[in-house]
Amino acid sequence: MVADRDFIVLTDQPIDAARVNAHVRQGCAPACGGICVFEGVTRGETSVKHGALCHLEYEAYADMAMSQMQRLAEQARAQWPIGALAMVHRTGVVPVGETSVMIAVASGHRDTAFTACRWLIDELKRDVPIWKREVWANGARSWSKPQRRDLTDQSAAVADAD
Amino acid sequence: MRVTLLLFGPVREMVGQERIALELSAAADVSQLAAALTTKHPTLRAGASTLRFAIDSAFVDGRHVLADGDEIAVIPPVSGG
Numbered sequence: 001m002v003a004d005r006d007f008i009v010l011t012d013q014p015i016d017a018a019r020v021n022a023h024v025r026q027g028c029a030p031a032c033g034g035i036c037v038f039e040g041v042t043r044g045e046t047s048v049k050h051g052a053l054c055h056l057e058y059e060a061y062a063d064m065a066m067s068q069m070q071r072l073a074e075q076a077r078a079q080w081p082i083g084a085l086a087m088v089h090r091t092g093v094v095p096v097g098e099t100s101v102m103i104a105v106a107s108g109h110r111d112t113a114f115t116a117c118r119w120l121i122d123e124l125k126r127d128v129p130i131w132k133r134e135v136w137a138n139g140a141r142s143w144s145k146p147q148r149r150d151l152t153d154q155s156a157a158v159a160d161a162d
Numbered sequence: 163m164r165v166t167l168l169l170f171g172p173v174r175e176m177v178g179q180e181r182i183a184l185e186l187s188a189a190a191d192v193s194q195l196a197a198a199l200t201t202k203h204p205t206l207r208a209g210a211s212t213l214r215f216a217i218d219s220a221f222v223d224g225r226h227v228l229a230d231g232d233e234i235a236v237i238p239p240v241s242g243g
Contacts (some may be wrong), residue, residue, distance in 0.1 A: 040243045058242065061170050061235055064219035065242075089242060101243045121243060129216070129235070130242030131171030143172040144241040 006073045007086035020086045024106040028083025034110035036117040040101040050136030055095045061129040068128045080112045125150040163230035173238045176205045193224035
């Protein structure tokens with residue numbers, strides 16, 4: 001099963017980057033010559049209206065988020081010769097500077113590792129049911145609006161009409 | 163027939179509930195479900211066309227025909243990562 005071979009996790013704990021790296025290194029040694037790792041990190045922001053960003057709060061539809069991540073892993077493996085793959089997303093409070101998502105792809109050569117890693121994070125941001133809320137210094141809380149490039153075609157058409 | 167909707171993120175907050183039941187005519191499809199949802203909860207109307215729906219953790223399109231007892235997740239635009 002792909003699900004066993006790949007390291008796909010939804011967790012409310014800080015992401016253990018060393019463990020993710022170990023999975024992809026051990027998963028395909030010695031055949032892999034390139035490992036590409038992407039980490040999405042809570043960015044410190046300041047709003048004129050609300051002051052500093054305190055943290056992000058992530059909420060997931062857990063069952064579907066897991067099955068969508070597994071589906072993306074299978075689709076990536078069908079497109080590229082991937083040696084090892086990891087996708088980890090955190091839920092709950094993620095403070096500024098901490099990692100909310102980590103994707104690692106190991107492959108024979110760097111081109112595949114870069115391309116597959118990029119594809120996986122882009123697809124995750126479109127189709128994996130996870131939502132984040134911004135929590136600000138003045139107590140304001142607001143659901144984060146997806147960037148236009150991350151929307152489905154249907155949603156993007158609506159955004160254009162706004 | 164009666165179906166259950168699971169609500170998440172901003173939609174859950176706007177409706178104020180995690181699950182709601184809806185009565186639909188027999189053999190209604192997902193687009194009819196979407197119409198019934200926004201009729202019952204007009205606060206969802208503005209973003210109605212951005213909503214997606216899922217059954218058993220897979221997205222379904224508007225023509226997907228529903229059955230009595232179905233549990234359908236309402237998926238507003240996602241913002242993970």
